[in-house]
Amino acid sequence: MAPRPADDGLQGLIERFRAHEVRGLARAISLVERRDPAVRQLFAALGPPGSNPAVVGLTGSPGTGKSTLADALVKHHRAHDRKVAVIAVDPNSPYTGGAVFGDRIRMQRHAMDEGVYIRSMGARGHLGGLSIASREAVRLLAAYGFDQVILETVGVGQSELEVAGIADTTLVVLAPGAGDGVQMIKAGIMEIADVFVVNKADMPGYERTVQEIRSMQNMGPKLAWKPPIVPTVASRGEGVEELEAAVLRHREYLDSSGEGARRRLRRLEEEAADLVAEWSRTEARRRLREDARLRKKLENEQSPYGAAETILKLK
Amino acid sequence: MAPRPADDGLQGLIERFRAHEVRGLARAISLVERRDPAVRQLFAALGPPGSNPAVVGLTGSPGTGKSTLADALVKHHRAHDRKVAVIAVDPNSPYTGGAVFGDRIRMQRHAMDEGVYIRSMGARGHLGGLSIASREAVRLLAAYGFDQVILETVGVGQSELEVAGIADTTLVVLAPGAGDGVQMIKAGIMEIADVFVVNKADMPGYERTVQEIRSMQNMGPKLAWKPPIVPTVASRGEGVEELEAAVLRHREYLDSSGEGARRRLRRLEEEAADLVAEWSRTEARRRLREDARLRKKLENEQSPYGAAETILKLK
Numbered sequence: 001m002a003p004r005p006a007d008d009g010l011q012g013l014i015e016r017f018r019a020h021e022v023r024g025l026a027r028a029i030s031l032v033e034r035r036d037p038a039v040r041q042l043f044a045a046l047g048p049p050g051s052n053p054a055v056v057g058l059t060g061s062p063g064t065g066k067s068t069l070a071d072a073l074v075k076h077h078r079a080h081d082r083k084v085a086v087i088a089v090d091p092n093s094p095y096t097g098g099a100v101f102g103d104r105i106r107m108q109r110h111a112m113d114e115g116v117y118i119r120s121m122g123a124r125g126h127l128g129g130l131s132i133a134s135r136e137a138v139r140l141l142a143a144y145g146f147d148q149v150i151l152e153t154v155g156v157g158q159s160e161l162e163v164a165g166i167a168d169t170t171l172v173v174l175a176p177g178a179g180d181g182v183q184m185i186k187a188g189i190m191e192i193a194d195v196f197v198v199n200k201a202d203m204p205g206y207e208r209t210v211q212e213i214r215s216m217q218n219m220g221p222k223l224a225w226k227p228p229i230v231p232t233v234a235s236r237g238e239g240v241e242e243l244e245a246a247v248l249r250h251r252e253y254l255d256s257s258g259e260g261a262r263r264r265l266r267r268l269e270e271e272a273a274d275l276v277a278e279w280s281r282t283e284a285r286r287r288l289r290e291d292a293r294l295r296k297k298l299e300n301e302q303s304p305y306g307a308a309e310t311i312l313k314l315k
Numbered sequence: 316m317a318p319r320p321a322d323d324g325l326q327g328l329i330e331r332f333r334a335h336e337v338r339g340l341a342r343a344i345s346l347v348e349r350r351d352p353a354v355r356q357l358f359a360a361l362g363p364p365g366s367n368p369a370v371v372g373l374t375g376s377p378g379t380g381k382s383t384l385a386d387a388l389v390k391h392h393r394a395h396d397r398k399v400a401v402i403a404v405d406p407n408s409p410y411t412g413g414a415v416f417g418d419r420i421r422m423q424r425h426a427m428d429e430g431v432y433i434r435s436m437g438a439r440g441h442l443g444g445l446s447i448a449s450r451e452a453v454r455l456l457a458a459y460g461f462d463q464v465i466l467e468t469v470g471v472g473q474s475e476l477e478v479a480g481i482a483d484t485t486l487v488v489l490a491p492g493a494g495d496g497v498q499m500i501k502a503g504i505m506e507i508a509d510v511f512v513v514n515k516a517d518m519p520g521y522e523r524t525v526q527e528i529r530s531m532q533n534m535g536p537k538l539a540w541k542p543p544i545v546p547t548v549a550s551r552g553e554g555v556e557e558l559e560a561a562v563l564r565h566r567e568y569l570d571s572s573g574e575g576a577r578r579r580l581r582r583l584e585e586e587a588a589d590l591v592a593e594w595s596r597t598e599a600r601r602r603l604r605e606d607a608r609l610r611k612k613l614e615n616e617q618s619p620y621g622a623a624e625t626i627l628k629l630k
Contacts, residue, residue, distance in 0.1 A: 043620055135619075268613075269603045272622035277596035279623070284588040298583075304450075305358055307587035308594070 014045045032136040049142035057167030058152040059160040064175040065199040069234040076240045082147040085117040090154035131162045132274045164192035169250045173197045176205030193227045201231035329360045347451040364457035372482030373467045374475040379490040380514040384549040391555045397462040400432040405469035446477045447589045479507035484565045488512045491520030508542045510561045516546035
């Protein structure tokens with residue numbers, strides 16, 4: 001399994017990346033998405049990140065307007081001349097090897113703008129890989145020099161918790177209407193919010209949604225950071241300024257309280273533990289293929305636990 | 316992190332399981348679902364499986380009638396006095412700790428029947444865990460003595476590929492109508508079919524769906540086992556007999572060709588490699604928490620790759 005990316009090899013990719021060709025970035029993200037072994041060399045070659053982007057996670061039920069809000073945030077950052085990347089994390093789509101149809105439509109709005117990068121990331125093979133891949137994509141965007149990264153979760157699901165584990169600030173988006181009651185109950189989602197966004201704030205039911213969040217907050221424990229509730233109408237860009245101000249306040253809280261440093265350390269540790277797991281799996285698979293002594297030993301093994309123990313014992 | 320399941324401990328759980336109390340089974344599956352460390356002891360205590368159930372995977376787009384088909388299969392097996400379990404694998408739902416609402420509705424139909432067991436499994440924490448957990452649930456159902464296990468995928472997504480990796484025979488369910496054209500293109504799904512089911516075969520468009528599958532098959536490489544196409548109307552139980560006959564023919568093919576033994580070996584190896592990865596991650600996390608020398612070393616580490624290498628080097 002020689003670590004060879006497409007076309008002109010890893011070296012060409014690194015040169016393109018350094019020359020700020022977007023194709024170099026796209027191919028680098030494809031490498032991390034498909035868990036190519038060359039990723040390790042890639043990161044070693046790129047060195048420490050060129051920027052320290054603000055990483056904002058965007059999560060919430062379908063129909064709350066997450067994508068529209070992501071677009072409004074992009075517009076806002078561009079007006080302030082910040083380079084911004086959007087990664088749509090979709091554990092339900094297999095590895096795409098690049099932009100999917102939806103991305104292309106969204107990209108068209110920013111087609112001539114080199115300060116914007118949008119793409120999807122799916123899972124390939126092992127589901128846990130998406131979490132590592134998303135973190136590494138953020139690292140690549142930092143190395144490339146983006147100021148802002150928006151991690152948008154697609155669909156409902158486990159990816160919400162994973163994204164919250166990567167982002168500095170997690171926005172939980174709600175919208176007035178039928179779905180929000182159920183949504184509020186969804187385990188684990190309320191707890192990951194650093195900021196609540198009530199989008200479609202011009203629709204009936206807005207007050208009730210805010211009220212539901214408030215009662216939820218009052219029921220829970222007293223927190224050092226109480227997630228603010230920000231109304232937006234993303235389709236008209238309303239409230240985006242205030243939302244960005246809330247995100248900045250949260251960043252200041254992270255810095256001043258030490259919580260930011262704690263989160264960074266926790267992220268580094270989680271990522272390192274995931275890499276250790278990934279390497280162990282790859283190495284175990286390689287030995288199951290190539291190690292004749294191990295294969296002989298396992299011939300009559302029925303239990304995967306026994307087999308795993310034998311793999312570790314024979315090392 | 317003491318491995319302590321709820322209530323009367325692991326020993327009580329094992330006794331209940333052995334006494335064929337369904338609560339013992341349910342709690343054992345909850346243990347594997349939440350990746351409790353006690354799972355290892357549980358399997359050691361239960362010993363080799365009591366039965367060798369036929370494991371059938373059921374996959375396909377929403378709206379094709381997978382659940383109805385699963386119910387029809389349950390009915391069919393019960394008419395032949397076979398004990399049957401249905402596991403609905405849903406990577407989008409977090410760990411439930413037991414039956415969800417939908418299960419309860421479905422269970423009511425078989426409420427007084429001890430030969431039927433239905434439950435959902437979701438992912439908790441690390442997404443890759445669901446794959447290990449599903450395989451272990453099948454192992455538990457075998458130990459409990461089920462003759463038939465149906466693994467149903469919920470929603471569209473990566474779980475389809477994971478389920479195909481666990482099942483002996485994978486049924487890909489299609490239905491005439493708007494969605495099927497797109498569905499056919501979906502990467503990787505056509506390849507995992509051992510049997511195609513065209514459900515809702517009494518609806519207009521049936522012939523076209525069959526035709527689409529056939530042309531797809533003619534375009535691909537010649538296979539040792541050509542997946543048959545079986546029409547069903549699951550809501551009326553029509554075609555279920557023929558479907559089960561096709562599954563049996565596929566099982567015979569697996570046995571006579573040696574493909575079955577190859578798949579079993581591949582499954583054992585994959586499961587062992589996943590366990591090695593899971594154990595490595597758990598051990599890395601433990602050391603990141605407890606190993607003072609390691610923590611000291613990592614203080615100024617910025618890169619997760621460097622951190623992972625340090626974890627492995629300091630072992």
